[in-house]
Each structure stands twice: as structure tokens, then as C-alpha cells.
Amino acid sequence: MNRVLTMIAPVVAVFALAAPAVAQDAAIDINGDGMYSLAELRAVVPSISEDTFSVLDASGDGLLDADEIAAGIAAGLLPS
Secondary structure, three states: OHHHHHHHHHHHHHHOOOOOOOOOOOOOOOOOOOHHHHHHHOOOOOOOOOHHHHHHHHOOOOOEEEHHHHHHHHOOOOOO
């Protein structure tokens, strides 16, 4: 657990400085499927790594839904 927190801390710092905010924005959802792919999220947060995306992708389906985005914001992994 401590290793994960150590790995995530720099990511949190990067996202705290990132703009614009990610909050469920239809403009980010390029294909309109209600989910966010890594490519769609990188359009707004270019610095997001595949590892961070994987941490956020709780379902493991390769996409982030509204709940996963909200959890990422709440955890400080995504800008609000």
C-alpha cells in the first residue's frame, strides 16, 4: 500500500496543476459513448500515464465511467 501511495504522490501533484478540469464534460467524450478512453482523457490531461489510468479504471474495461472519474477526482488523481 505504501508503495502505491509513493508512486501516486507525484501524479497527484501533476494533476493538481493540470487545467482544464476533467469533471464529466461531454466535450471530452469524443465518441459520445458516456465513457472516457485514455486517448480522450489525454486530450485534457496530457500528462496522465497508462499506470494512473489503470489505477482509475476500477472495472478494468479500459474505459472510465462517471463513477471512476468522480473517484479519481475525490482521490486527487484528476483535477476537479
